[in-house]
Amino acid sequence: MPIELKMPALSPTMEEGTLAKWLVKEGDEVKSGDLLAEIETDKATMEFEAVDEGVISQILVAEGTDGVKVGTVIAVIAGEGEDAGEAKATPAAAPAPVPAKDVAPAEAGAATVSAPPPAVLASAGTTNVGDRIKASPLARRLAAEQGIDLKKLTGTGPGGRIVKADLEGAPTGAAASTAVAPAQAGAAVGTAPAAAPEPAGPIPDFGIPHEDEKLSGMRKTIARRLSQSMQDAPHIYLTVDIRLDALLKLRGELNASLESRGVKLSVNDMLIKALAVALERVPQCNVSFGGDVMRFYKRADISVAVSIPGGLITPIITDAGAKSLSKISTEMAELAGRAKEGKLQPHEYQGGTASISNMGMMGIKQFTAVINPPQAMIMAIGAGEKRPYVVDDALAIATVMSATGSFDHRAIDGADGALLMKTFKELVESPLGLVA
Numbered sequence: 001m002p003i004e005l006k007m008p009a010l011s012p013t014m015e016e017g018t019l020a021k022w023l024v025k026e027g028d029e030v031k032s033g034d035l036l037a038e039i040e041t042d043k044a045t046m047e048f049e050a051v052d053e054g055v056i057s058q059i060l061v062a063e064g065t066d067g068v069k070v071g072t073v074i075a076v077i078a079g080e081g082e083d084a085g086e087a088k089a090t091p092a093a094a095p096a097p098v099p100a101k102d103v104a105p106a107e108a109g110a111a112t113v114s115a116p117p118p119a120v121l122a123s124a125g126t127t128n129v130g131d132r133i134k135a136s137p138l139a140r141r142l143a144a145e146q147g148i149d150l151k152k153l154t155g156t157g158p159g160g161r162i163v164k165a166d167l168e169g170a171p172t173g174a175a176a177s178t179a180v181a182p183a184q185a186g187a188a189v190g191t192a193p194a195a196a197p198e199p200a201g202p203i204p205d206f207g208i209p210h211e212d213e214k215l216s217g218m219r220k221t222i223a224r225r226l227s228q229s230m231q232d233a234p235h236i237y238l239t240v241d242i243r244l245d246a247l248l249k250l251r252g253e254l255n256a257s258l259e260s261r262g263v264k265l266s267v268n269d270m271l272i273k274a275l276a277v278a279l280e281r282v283p284q285c286n287v288s289f290g291g292d293v294m295r296f297y298k299r300a301d302i303s304v305a306v307s308i309p310g311g312l313i314t315p316i317i318t319d320a321g322a323k324s325l326s327k328i329s330t331e332m333a334e335l336a337g338r339a340k341e342g343k344l345q346p347h348e349y350q351g352g353t354a355s356i357s358n359m360g361m362m363g364i365k366q367f368t369a370v371i372n373p374p375q376a377m378i379m380a381i382g383a384g385e386k387r388p389y390v391v392d393d394a395l396a397i398a399t400v401m402s403a404t405g406s407f408d409h410r411a412i413d414g415a416d417g418a419l420l421m422k423t424f425k426e427l428v429e430s431p432l433g434l435v436a
Helices: 137-146 217-232 245-261 267-281 325-340 414-429
Strands: 003-006 016-022 035-040 045-049 054-059 065-069 073-078 235-243 287-289 294-296 302-304 306-308 311-313 354-358 377-381 385-391 394-408
Touching: 217 311, 235 414, 245 267, 245 325, 245 394, 245 414, 267 302, 267 325, 267 354, 267 377, 267 414, 302 325, 306 325, 377 414, 394 414
Parallel strands: 302 354, 354 377
Antiparallel strands: 003 073, 016 035, 016 065, 035 045, 054 073, 235 394, 287 294, 306 311, 377 394, 385 394
């Protein structure tokens, strides 16, 4: 019997994607674990692997096709003993992709309807055959890396096989519990997601020489999410000037001691830690607004804005307040590198309880950033520069930066936002608290 390959849900929130590239062609023989295609989501390009063996008898969706909904049949595999020429899908089995204007593409973390649910804790039985767990090789490898117990998952692949998509959202390691997971970036907290803003109309042609470039899924999502954030969340902006001299001195001392370990702290690494500790000390700012519920987070997961070709992505330093500066530095370098290669996994950029965006390295003195919903705040960091500054009642020259917090006023009162900014300033100006 022919096996239908369907557009996979590569994250718990994916509704559609772009079939960026086929890695096989009709007539190729494939086995479990072989890579079949590259699928572009709104944030990354990810690999789609085979879970069954056979011959690719028909490719139904051409590479480069946008807006392919999850569940759409994209190819057919002829099973063992079948004639590949006869194993074809019926026309009804391959619905055409829905145009992007008719279906709102999945935002990072937006609630989905049609996508298969992520794997859940199995309440009765597991996906086993005897003592063998039915799981793809890639799923096994990722589970081992993330500390996920495959025995506790229910597979959504053919025959109940556990595949990579089933690992998304599953409890990992000792942290596994039945507690509610923090809201994913863009997920509705307590309410249904708001309707997406109307798309902009065509650009008038004024006869100016130009070239139009089709928007990527990432750029569409950025445009939609930022527009929605500005429309839905009343932003309040609070700015403080912060002396960096003590932090720069400590950074130099720490880097001298860490040189033998190949670790080099950046100012941004230390600011990530400072924001996380500040959120722990001012927990009323480590929240999400959900209409009729307020979610208070028990740890500070910091989303860090990283510029990549074609857009912006926010890899997450989880529980940053509890991590050492060297650990944050190592993780941030690794995440930023894979972000620029488009190799981040969804759990590495979906979520976070607050964000930080640093444009100081580009000489930007001060700016305001747009909140990344459902988060309720983002810290915008400007350049450190020599400025006249009053030190001990005397005018002096100091290295000073401006930091601006954007707060969702529905969730965070001005006084609480001001307390967070004050705490952040104190931590940066007296940085020994970051290594205590």
